[in-house]
Amino acid sequence: xxxxxxxxxxxxxxxxxxxxxxxxxxxxxxxxxxxxxxxxxxxxxxxxxxxxxxxxxxxxxxxxxxxxxxxxxxxxxxxxxxxxxxxxxxxxxxxxxxxxxxxxxxxxxxxxxxxxxxxxxxxxxxxxxxxxxxxxxxxxxxxxxxxxxxxxxxxxxxxxxxxxxxxxxxxxxxxxxxxxxxxxxxxxxxxxxxxxxx
Amino acid sequence: xxxxxxxxxxxxxxxxxxxxxxxxxxxxxxxxxxxxxxxxxxxxxxxxxxxxxxxxxxxxxxxxxxxxxxxxxxxxxxxxxxxxxxxxxxxxxxxxxxxxxxxxxxxxxxxxxxxxxxxxxxxxxxxxxxxxxxxxxxxxxxxxxxxxxxxxxxxxxxxxxxxxxxxxxxxxxxxxxxxxxxxxxxxxxxxxxxxxxxxxxxxxxxxxxxxxxxxxxxxxxxxxxxxxxxxxxxxxxxxxxxxxxxxxxxxxxxxxxxxxxxxxxxxxxxxxxxxxxxxxxxxxxxxxxxxxxxxxxxxxxxxxxxxxxxxxxxxxxxxxxxxxxxxxxxxxxxxxxxxxxxxxxxxxxxxxxxxxxxxxxxxxxxxxxxxxxxxxxxxxxxxxxxxxxxxxxxxxxxxxxxxxxxxxxxxxxxxxxxxxxxxxxxxxxxxxxxxxxxxxxxxxxxxxxxxxxxxxxxxxxxxxxxxxxxxxxxxxxxxxxxxxxxxxxxxxxxxxxxxxxxxxxxxxxxxxxxxxxxxxxxxxxxxxxxxxxxxxxxxxxxxxxxxxxxxxxxxxxxxxxxxxxxxxxxxxxxxxxxxxxxxxxxxxxxxxxxxxx
Numbered sequence: 001x002x003x004x005x006x007x008x009x010x011x012x013x014x015x016x017x018x019x020x021x022x023x024x025x026x027x028x029x030x031x032x033x034x035x036x037x038x039x040x041x042x043x044x045x046x047x048x049x050x051x052x053x054x055x056x057x058x059x060x061x062x063x064x065x066x067x068x069x070x071x072x073x074x075x076x077x078x079x080x081x082x083x084x085x086x087x088x089x090x091x092x093x094x095x096x097x098x099x100x101x102x103x104x105x106x107x108x109x110x111x112x113x114x115x116x117x118x119x120x121x122x123x124x125x126x127x128x129x130x131x132x133x134x135x136x137x138x139x140x141x142x143x144x145x146x147x148x149x150x151x152x153x154x155x156x157x158x159x160x161x162x163x164x165x166x167x168x169x170x171x172x173x174x175x176x177x178x179x180x181x182x183x184x185x186x187x188x189x190x191x192x193x194x195x196x197x198x
Numbered sequence: 199x200x201x202x203x204x205x206x207x208x209x210x211x212x213x214x215x216x217x218x219x220x221x222x223x224x225x226x227x228x229x230x231x232x233x234x235x236x237x238x239x240x241x242x243x244x245x246x247x248x249x250x251x252x253x254x255x256x257x258x259x260x261x262x263x264x265x266x267x268x269x270x271x272x273x274x275x276x277x278x279x280x281x282x283x284x285x286x287x288x289x290x291x292x293x294x295x296x297x298x299x300x301x302x303x304x305x306x307x308x309x310x311x312x313x314x315x316x317x318x319x320x321x322x323x324x325x326x327x328x329x330x331x332x333x334x335x336x337x338x339x340x341x342x343x344x345x346x347x348x349x350x351x352x353x354x355x356x357x358x359x360x361x362x363x364x365x366x367x368x369x370x371x372x373x374x375x376x377x378x379x380x381x382x383x384x385x386x387x388x389x390x391x392x393x394x395x396x397x398x399x400x401x402x403x404x405x406x407x408x409x410x411x412x413x414x415x416x417x418x419x420x421x422x423x424x425x426x427x428x429x430x431x432x433x434x435x436x437x438x439x440x441x442x443x444x445x446x447x448x449x450x451x452x453x454x455x456x457x458x459x460x461x462x463x464x465x466x467x468x469x470x471x472x473x474x475x476x477x478x479x480x481x482x483x484x485x486x487x488x489x490x491x492x493x494x495x496x497x498x499x500x501x502x503x504x505x506x507x508x509x510x511x512x513x514x515x516x517x518x519x520x521x522x523x524x525x526x527x528x529x530x531x532x533x534x535x536x537x538x539x540x541x542x543x544x545x546x547x548x549x550x551x552x553x554x555x556x557x558x559x560x561x562x563x564x565x566x567x568x569x570x571x572x573x574x575x576x577x578x579x580x581x582x583x584x585x586x587x588x589x590x591x592x593x594x595x596x597x598x599x600x601x602x603x604x605x606x607x608x609x610x611x612x613x614x615x616x617x618x619x620x621x622x623x624x625x626x627x628x629x630x631x632x633x634x635x636x637x638x639x640x641x642x643x644x645x646x647x648x649x650x651x652x653x654x655x656x657x658x659x660x661x662x663x664x665x666x667x668x669x670x671x672x673x674x675x676x677x678x679x680x681x682x683x684x685x686x687x688x689x690x691x692x693x694x695x696x697x698x699x700x701x702x703x704x705x706x707x708x709x710x711x712x713x714x715x716x717x718x719x720x721x722x723x724x725x726x727x728x729x730x731x732x733x734x735x736x737x738x739x740x741x742x743x744x745x746x747x748x749x750x751x752x753x754x755x756x757x758x759x760x761x762x763x764x765x766x767x768x769x770x771x772x773x774x775x776x777x778x779x780x781x782x783x784x785x786x787x788x789x790x791x792x793x794x795x
Contacts, residue, residue, distance in 0.1 A: 014535065027365065031203050038331075039203070039365040042307060049755050050537035064443040065331075065364035065436075068511030070522040084531045088524045104758055105535035110574060110750045111759035116531040126525050 006059030008067040009155065012086045013078030014103050015052050018148030021173060022076075023054040025152060029161070029169035030058045038065040049106075051082060075127075076155050078134075078148060079103045080119050087126065096129040097154050097193070099147065130154060130196050137188050143178070146185040153189020157197070162190055204368045206361040209332035210271070210299060211236030212368065213339030218376030219243050219269055220294070221261035223254035225618065226647040227273030228308035229362035230301035234271055235650070238659045242373065247650055247659050250584070250618040251276035255298060256283045262296035262352075263388060265379035267343050271299040274315045275583065279619065281318070284352060286390050288322045289398040291350035291405075293379050295343030299355045301362050304480045305507035308646075310564065310583065312506070314481035319354045319458035323406045326354040326458035327418065328435040332366040338418060338455060340371070349405055349412075354458075358480065360436045360507070410459040418455025421468050426450070430472025432465060432485060432496070436508075437478045443510040444518070460485060462492050469494050476517060480508050539569045541756035542717035542774025544641055546575075547686035550752050550778065551693050552608055553577040555700070559594060563587040563611035563620070566645045566716075570610075574753045585619030587611045588627050588636045595632040606700055610637040613669060614644035614652040621672065627707045628676050635699045635708045638669055639686070641716040642725060649719060656724055666724075673709045680705070686712035689781045717774050733793035734775025740765045742787035749779035749788065 009026070011019045023039055030037045035058040042052055055067045067089060075090045076097045077083030083098040090096065100120065107113040123129045134150040141150075149170075156162055166186060174182050204212065210233050214222060222245040224234035238245040248254035251272040261268035272280060277300045284298065300318065303309040319326035327342055329335040335357065342353045386394055413419060429449040433441050434457045441451065452468040454461065469475050477486040477498035486498035501516040502508070514520045539546050549570035552560060562568055562581035571578030582590060591609035598605055611620045616638050624636060644650040651657045656666040673681050680702045684695040692712070699708045715725050745764030749757055756772035757779060759765075768779070768788070780788035 015537070027203055031201070031367065036367065037203060037365070040360060041363055049535075049540065051535040062366075063439045064510050065360060065366065065439065066509055068509045068514075068522060070524040071511070081531070081533065081535075084527065085535075087527050090525055092523050092525050105533055106538050106573070106753065106755060107533055109755060109758040110753075111747060111761055113533045114761075116533065119531055122528055122531055126527050 006057055006062050007074075007159065008072045009056040009074050009076065009159070010067055010072040010086060010089050011054045011056070011076045011078070012082045013052060014082065015049050017052075017078045018145075019052060019054045019078055022148040022152040023056050024173045025149070025166070025169050026056055026155070028172050029156075029164045029166050030056075032169060033164045036060060036062045038062045040065040051085060053086065074155065074158060076151055078151060081105075081116060083123055084116075084119055087123070090127060094127060095158055096123055096127045097151060097158055098123060098129060098131055099134045099151055100131050101133075101135050101147065130158065130193060132189070132192055134189070137192060138185050141184040141188050142181040143185065146182055149182045149185040150189035150192070153186040153191075154193035156186075157190040157193035201367040201369050203365045204332045204336070205232065205363055205365050206329065206332050206335040206357055207232035207363070208236045209336035209368050210339045210355070210357070211240070212370060213336040214243065214269055215240045216336070216371045216373050217295070217340040217343045218267055218374050219343070220266035220376070220378070221258060221268040222246070222270070223248045223257040224271040225249070225251045225254050225276060226644055226650040227251075227276050227301070228647055229303060229359040230271050230273045230276070230299060230357075231647045231650065232362075233299055233301075234659065237269075245659055247652065249653055251280040252282060255280035258296060258298065259283055259287050259352075262292045262294045263381075264293070265381055266294040267296070267376045268294060269297050269299070272301070273309065274300055274302040274313055275309060275311065277315055277318060279584070285322055286395070287352055288324045289395055289402050290387055290390060292346055292352060293381075294376065295346035295353075297339065297342040297346055297353045297355050299357060301357045301359070302481075303359050305359065307359055310581070312481060314484060316356055316457065316484045317482065319356070320484075322354070323402055324351050324354055324458070325349065325409055325456060326356050327455055328356050328457050329361055329455065330435050330438040330453070331361070332364070332368045334418075334455065335361060336368050336370075343376070349409055351405060356435070356457075358436055406459065410462070413456050413459050413461040414463045416456040416461070419461045419464060420453055421464070422451040422453060423471070424448070424450050427471055428473045430468055430475045431478055432468070432475065432489065433478040434485070435480070437480055440508055440510045440513050441478045444513045454485070457485065460488050462488075465489055466492070466494055469496070478502060478508070478513060536572060537569060538572070538753060538755050539566065540717050541754050541772040542776040544686050544712060544714035544716070544776075545570060545639055546752055546754065546776070546778050547689055547692050548610070548637065548639060548712050549575040549577040550782070551689060551696055555606070555696070557605050559605050559607045561587045561591045561594070561607065561609035563615050565612040565615055567610060567612060567639055572753070574751050585611065585615055585621075585623055588620060588623035588634070591634040591636065592623070592627050592630065592632040595634050599633075606703060607634040608637060609634055610639055612645065613638060613640040613642065613654045614650075616669060617653045617667070624673070624676060624678075624709070628678055631706060633703050633706060635703050635710060637710045637712065638673075640669055640711055640713045641719070642713075643716050643719045645716045645718070649716070655722070657722065669711055673711070678707055678709050680708040681711070682709075683711040683713050685714050687714055687776050687778060689778065717776070734790050735770045735773045735793045736768050736775055736777060736780055736788050736790050737770070738766050738768055739787045739789065742785045744785055744787075746784065748782050748784060752778050752782060754779055
């Protein structure tokens with residue numbers, strides 16, 4: 001019997017966007033709920049403004065810490081173009097949560113290439129896609145830097161994990177002075193995903 | 199005790215703690231860096247950054263000779279640097295248990311090669327353990343010390359990037375104090391002159407035979423028979439997890455944790471119980487070749503790639519010929535996102551001024567400044583390994599001068615790299631008199647690996663004050679007279695220093711030290727006193743910007759160009775106010791102002 005109940009989550013973005021903090025909170029909540037959990041992240045050179053990904057897998061018993069191409073159940077992109085870059089990693093029929101937030105890479109900044117148009121349309125035509133303006137949601141809830149936690153909220157809702165103890169998980173990972181604003185952002189992310197599903 | 203989610207690196211540190219380790223040393227290198235950082239959190243262990251891996255290994259060997267349990271940690275290429283002492287210590291054996299970590303990087307996520315260091319264990323004739331997840335990393339590392347003491351040998355602990363940087367659940371144990379073994383002078387064991395070494399060599403071979411017998415009984419080597427015995431898989435390390443992911447209960451496994459020496463009796467027995475034997479391992483056919491040499495039939499690298507990291511999909515394709523369906527989409531929508539020097543990086547000024555010079559050969563090294571070779575700076579010709587820039591430059595100079603090739607050679611390396619082995623390279627330049635410009639890009643920290651202290655920063659691993667070794671004083675003490683220290687973010691000064699160096703280098707070696715802290719560094723009291731940082735940000739006056747894109751040639755990621763407006767803008771969140779862009783702007787369109795809170 002192969003492990004059919006393992007879920008694979010891929011969080012992608014640009015170095016410095018906080019994918020690692022989001023996956024820390026996520027895994028803390030999953031572990032407390034009794035799941036076996038593995039998480040894999042990339043350190044070193046690519047962190048310097050490069051494309052980054054964090055992989056989280058959970059279930060009854062998880063073997064591989066990494067997700068092969070075409071195997072992620074859900075892809076959470078903190079930056080729009082990164083969603084397309086990692087789309088081949090998504091299982092056909094899988095879900096995408098994408099931040100409507102553009103960070104031009106160097107070839108674009110220098111005017112050599114253009115930031116691609118119609119990314120969201122392409123995503124929506126290929127996968128069940130939830131588009132969020134996480135920056136605006138985070139701003140409205142008191143801290144524009146908490147985009148990552150808004151996206152985490154949307155991910156949690158999309159996975160149907162909203163009933164786990166996220167309050168404790170978040171408090172374990174975030175400095176106390178940022179707890180309240182992040183709890184608001186987490187909740188706002190969940191509600192945004194819920195509205196979309198409803 | 200509750201289970202904790204830990205990376206393999208954190209788990210190794212915990213294993214060291216539980217084993218009663220008293221001394222640990224390392225030089226940072228991805229993917230091994232966080233091992234010592236985490237060991238440093240246990241007050242019971244003396245944990246230190248060494249200037250390089252050889253020194254770390256030697257210090258750990260000394261601590262073992264002194265009677266305590268000791269360890270060293272390094273990335274795979276670091277073991278090349280440390281190979282000299284450990285090859286001989288393998289003859290001598292330990293007093294307190296001694297274990298070193300080799301963290302390999304299949305796929306070269308952050309390395310210049312993907313050498314398979316398992317070959318070292320066989321070459322050195324020492325036992326090697328390979329964990330496949332964090333629980334094993336913790337338990338095996340703890341138990342490696344018993345193995346080391348029982349068989350009187352250093353133990354190699356071989357990890358790979360995915361084991362180092364993946365988190366999985368770990369059940370913690372308590373620390374067991376190890377009573378130090380009182381030192382007794384024993385030249386026949388510890389003074390490896392040839393007469394002693396000849397005896398020890400024989401003893402080592404005898405130990406190898408005892409280990410070859412033990413490995414068949416080692417609890418970290420075990421068979422897992424499932425319903426089907428059609429397929430049997432011999433595997434170790436992370437490959438075990440991938441194999442389980444692909445085959446689940448449809449195959450039987452021989453999971454190996456102690457992989458040198460290989461448990462050949464066990465493998466032979468396992469082979470007799472299965473129809474087909476696969477050997478699943480990353481990189482070299484380390485196990486496969488030995489298994490085949492023992493006359494055991496198996497399938498391995500005929501089907502599984504020799505290059506790069508494995509993953510479940512690769513194994514599925516190789517052994518089951520199954521493809522995983524993927525979503526197809528418009529590939530043109532992807533634009534590369536290469537890593538770049540950060541906004542405000544002090545290396546930018548240096549590379550910007552170097553890139554403009556013709557007839558120059560730029561020799562690089564290992565660190566963030568590797569990015570100086572990328573577009574648009576393009577200021578690098580070559581790089582090979584830690585500390586090599588000055589010695590490569592030396593050889594180039596000798597070749598150019600003997601063959602009348604008129605080029606100026608500019609070599610560069612960072613402060614930590616200089617202390618690592620660059621200092622030896624500089625000795626070569628001075629002693630054998632080459633005419634090269636040796637640049638030390640001193641950003642006051644070990645940058646690429648995530649900000650570790652080094653002999654130049656004035657702090658220890660734990661943040662305690664340490665003696666500051668001043669690079670300019672060291673350089674002058676080697677006998678170099680042509681030395682200048684410059685702030686690389688002042689382009690006029692940088693340019694003047696390079697002009698001077700280009701003139702002076704005809705007379706002999708020149709050293710340029712650029713001195714400004716990494717933009718990501720958490721500044722020390724001394725840094726604040728010296729560099730007096732004022733939070734600032736640059737902005738573009740769009741009425742003055744003519745859209746010439748000169749500023750973009752600095753490759754700063756905070757700048758962007760709007761091709762419709764034909765104007766440059768600066769992202770205030772990224773900008774650090776370094777003003778390199780403002781200095782290159784021909785229209786003074788970029789101004790520095792106070793950073794808004």
